[in-house]
Amino acid sequence: MNLLTQHISASDIKSLEHKIQRFQKEETFKLSHQYQFNSLTTRELEIVNLLVKDLNNSEIAQKLFISRLTVEQHRKNINRKLNVRTPFQLFRYALAFDLV
Known part of the structure; x- marks a missing residue:
């Protein structure tokens, strides 16, 4: 059976519509957020990547060979x-800009 002759259910169509809307x-x-995202430095992007992988400030500091206080400052800058x-x-930023 080829794709054109397969039956598509209403729930399949609803699911596809939902995915398209998402x-x-x-x-x-x-x-609408490209400008803000582009304002991040390379180091800030590294930290965002590690944050979305659920690392805490101390773990990020160890991984990047910087102090925990430096990570905290980068996080403040990212949030701002x-x-x-x-x-x-x-x-949401990480998803939209393909960081995860």
């Missing part, structure tokens, strides 16, 4: 530049 929202977010206040908001 993709559209993510792309809209990405386009991206205007994020929660881990979920930061994760």
Whole structure:
């Protein structure tokens, strides 16, 4: 049976519509936040990558060979530049900009 003759259920169509809507929202977010994301330094991007992998400040400091206080300062800068206040908001950036 080829793809054209297969039966597509209503639930399959709803699922596909939901995925398309989610993709559209993510792309809209990405386009409207590109400037903020581009303002991050290379080091800040490294830290975002490690944060979304659930590493804490001390673990990030060890991994990057910097002090915990330096990590905290980078995190403050990241939060300010991206205007994020929660881990979920930061994760949304990471998803939109393919960091995860």
